[in-house]
Amino acid sequence: MxxxxxxxxxxxxxxxFTTKEKEYGMKKIEEAKKLLENKDIIVIVPEASMPVDASKNIGIGQLNSQYSESFLDFMKAYTGMNILKVLPQGNYRYKANGYYGAYETSSLNLGSQLINLFELNEDKYGSILTSETLNKVIEKNKSTQEKDLVNFENIVLENSIFDNALKEAYQNFSKSDHQNVKKLKEEFNTYKKDYADVLEPMALYIVLQKENGSNPDFKTWKESDKNLYNSDLVSESDRNKRIAELKSKYKDEIEFIYFKEFLAEKNLSDARKKINKKGLKLMGDCQIGFSKDEQWAHPKAFADANICSKEWDLPALDYVSICNDGSESNKLIKRKVELFAKRYDAIRFDVGWSYTAPILYCKTDEQKKALMKDYKYFYKIDGYRLKNPLDDKLLNIVEDTIKKTKGNAFNKDDLIYEIEAGADDFSVYDWDKHKVIAPFKKRRIVQSTCYMGSDYASINSIEKQMKVPRDNYVLMVGNHDHLALNAYAEEIDNDDVFKNNGNNVKQKKDLQYPVLCEELQLDEDKLKTDKNEFIKAKFAHLFLAKNIKMFFMDIFGRKEQFDSQRNNSKINYRYTIPSNYEESFHTAVQNGNGFNIYDSLAKAIKAKGLDKDNQKLYNELNRLSKKLYKKxxxxxxxxxxxxxxxxxxxxxxxxxxxxxxxxxxxxxxxxxxxxxxxxxxxxxx
Structure with missing residues (x-):
């Protein structure tokens, strides 16, 4: 029968996928990456945007949490990533317009938002925080957080409920004789000595704001406080006397500030160890700017001008003396880079091109006059460039500092540089000689395909026209600044991101169809008529390169603009990955606008003509791809x-x-x- x-x-x-299917799929991903010679897959997820356990939601994502660990396992399985990149993790400062931009945080110190409050309730920290206080932080967030947006106000402001919880923890820490707390106190004392040069100025700046009418702008303070660290205006004896006075008056407050920094440093270190155990590297983002307190504490390290943009309002270093060993700007940049090298496995350099060709902007005639000795004015950019170019001198100083800090763990490929800029500001390419300019010839640059055309950002233009070695560039669709891929596909110019840069979304998109068609061997009409096919092609195109970078908003098929350069400031940098991240991801993939790595790998293998000799792998990738796409x-x-x-x-x-x-x-x-x-x-x- x-x-x-x-x-x-x-x-x-x-x-x-089931667990077994997922594990099987991961093996196929690695086989395909090896065949395609894909090396690094970098996924950008700002720590604040990390998904959180809904029952423990305090308003912000955190790396050092079990939920983030599970999320990273998921992301590794479905993206093939081997590097997690975060945005700058420094201290946020209150902004009246609600703008909490990551690139305006402190560059030397970490922010308290990194601290996992729930661990302070555990034995490892001597239970220095009560469950009742934890619940208050959670409940406060429930009543104030907007859906799927980071609740910075619940966390980063002085006297926020999160900050008050840390005060309680500090008080209990100070009084506790718990064995684990005793060990922590020893670590804390060592930490204060090792980081005294960056801790003390930051703490003094905070208390001096109170001394000067709660004013965060040091330029309006009384002269002795405004110039406390300027040896030309305040004598060493007067400075030491004032510092001793402040330390005595605000002893507990200053210790509390140190305590928060200690916990933030410890949390980042713990998170990094857990990330490394998963076979992932943690990449930090070394922002070009410095915070107000850092500028105040190092007055001789800065020029009286802004770096790269008037709108950014970020202080420019003294680039005239920055390569002179022992100069104030030289010491500051070295210390900054050293801290990043200690905290992270890899580093992305924000506005990396400014390390060789910085542009300074001024607001007053007096500032402009002061620059004229060493800088030349350029009408097209309304900015100033050095008369004596830096070439690769500063880049060498940066890399030598990292090498010295990391020792045998140093790997030059762990350093990547942002090189995109306005057409008149900078180009990493020598268009006449068809090659990368000398300072970046042997360095790894990051290239987005947002403005791709046949002669720019295509694989052919990068590798053949400009002769960039495959090891020396990272290809991405976009990052936090670029238009979200799903919005791009629908030609939605979120917050006028394209328009404000003199571009049109449709015009730029039209230039990409023939490139994608040629390099991926796809049907151009299909790309033009089906926006999801365009999205799939954009993802697949990355895998023709050796090194790849992706932003979480694109992976999850989101349309919102993560950062629109101060437009819609209230929601910039606030978008989060929901607690039900698995469902969110698979919904996007099943809808055709999320990232399906199997589809990308299969398309790349076929485009390179590797499918015939690797038919079994190619067929399996297609089978797994179809399964992910299916509802x-x-x-x-x-x-x-x-x-x-x-x-x-x-x-x-x-x-x-x-x-x-x-x-x-x-x-x-x-x-x-x-x-x-x-x-x-x-x-x-």
């Missing part, structure tokens, strides 16, 4: 449950079939016994 399994094969279960369940747990249900149904059906067969055989045997001829032998079944 033949048992039909038609009903079983027609049962559709999908499309998130169905959206979590691994659901997929496992469906799988076991299917197995149970098959087992039950097989058992019933076997029973039916057995019953049939038995009946036939009984019949044969009853009706067999007298001379027939009995059959042993």
């Amino acid at each position: 033949k048992i039909s399994n038609t009903s079983i094969s027609n049962i559709s279960f999908g499309q998130a 169905g369940v959206k979590t691994e747990a659901e997929a496992n449950k469906k799988h076991y249900t299917k197995v149970a149904i098959i087992a039950l059906t097989s058992a019933l079939g076997l029973l039916a067969v057995s019953a049939g055989i038995f009946c036939a045997w009984k019949y044969s016994k009853k009706h067999k001829p007298a001379d027939e032998e009995e059959i042993d079944i």
